[in-house]
Amino acid sequence: MSSPSDMNTGDVVELAAKEAAQQDVPDHHVTDVALKPAFFDWLCRMGDTTLILGHRTSEWCGHGPALEEDIAQANIALDLIGHTQMWLGLAAEVEDEGRTADTLAYLRDAMKFRNLLLVELPKGDMAVTIMRQFLFDAWHHDYLGKLTGSSSPRVAEIAAKALKEVTYHLERSSDLVVRLGDGTDASRRRMQDALELLWPYTGEMFVSDEVDRAIAEAGIAPLVEDLHADWTETVTEILKEATLELPSGTAYAQKGGRTGRHTEHLGFVLAEMQFLQRAYPGASW
Template sequence: MNQSLFQYLLRMGDTTLVLSQRLSECCGHGPALEEDLALTNVSLDLLGQARLWLTLAGEVENQGRDEDQLAYLRDAPDYRNYLLVEHPNGHYGDTIARQFFFDVWHYFLLQALCASSDERVAAIAEKSFKEVTYHVRRSSDLMVRLGDGTPESHAKMQASVQTLWPYVGELFADDEITSDLAGRKVIVSHATLWPDWLAQVGQVLNEATLVLPDPDDANHPAFRGGTVGRHTEALGFVLAQMQHLQRTYPGASW
């Protein structure tokens, strides 16, 4: 088994799955019907992407586990998602700021993965990239509308940006797994995505009349650990809800 590839596929699958689950919590609670539908559609897009990554992870592992078993029968310490996506939804501004930071990173990452030396990874990236192109356009637009909106919406968005900023550094942290795969051109070094991400985020925040936090504040080690199974308590609540049926009735199908 290619352990590095397996672990990276879990990162991608778990990250999109957990964020999908977070966004699904917003269904029926959006500030407007159109936005309610849009958030739910993004959630479904991410769920579909999670299935692709986890299905491939199961194939690479070759231990008989499919995407459902990987999703529903692992505990929080076995999940490899980035901490940003398990952060609670909070108010609407928090949800949008989290989505914006993730979308811009996701866009540049998938764009690079389309050229992966592994045809399976490239195929998933190409399919997902089309969806994420819409995601990043949508969340960027909402950042501007809320940041450059009323005094209240501006203040809330600035607070959301400040609160979530320390979590973004983990998205660009390389380790033995990413270094190994980057050396074989399966992926790119995550650190190489930082300049483009920062430039794009800075441009949108400027248009939104929001202040870009100090880049150094995004690199605090206390806000890392998700990729090795060190999570916040928030993930446990997400998984408890998501896994309830399968844990209560093992093997249930319909």
């Protein structure tokens, strides 16, 4: 996805040449056979998570409580799908088996998806949507910031592009959490309920495994467990300002999405998302 300044480029040929040149930057990680399984899996974790959250967020299109919020949710969904195109596009290139970002998105079964469980949960009410976005944004923003220094030029480039949009996502979701948490009794109660519902799923964002360790050893990304302290500081600060209470229970109760073990909700998401491509293979506009 092009940055805002790129979108204003008058010469589309120049823009296409610029993006092609960025993709031609040498990256030995892409062709490293020994690293391929871990790198592919890690890229799918990134792309699948933004894909599923993007789809969940898009479910508000035409159903938002206010026109501004309806448009904002649609734009956030588009940003996330744009990130997916980059992550899964690179994953297909690393895999080198003829698949594309589209086939990875629309022709894999649930057990092959590597997204966080947090993002596949039903959208719920607006309190759940906003609280989930905030909890994810706080992690996503920090992770992308660190990925801009990746030893993989391609990963660093994707992270730099996505970070511009995710910076706005975090600012917006943080502001809404504060406004609603420190709002009326009803809005505070609903935000607290949403936090209690989602909290058990947040721990999965910080559980490192052999894939993470292989990627960290290659210098591509830090271990996700190393993000926990900064995330906790950000979340605690915003929730305090919002007069919301941190849940007392463990945040590690639910996990498995990053290794293909999902809730029943993902199957319903994929049934809707993948229907057209599976019903009419190879269909195009």
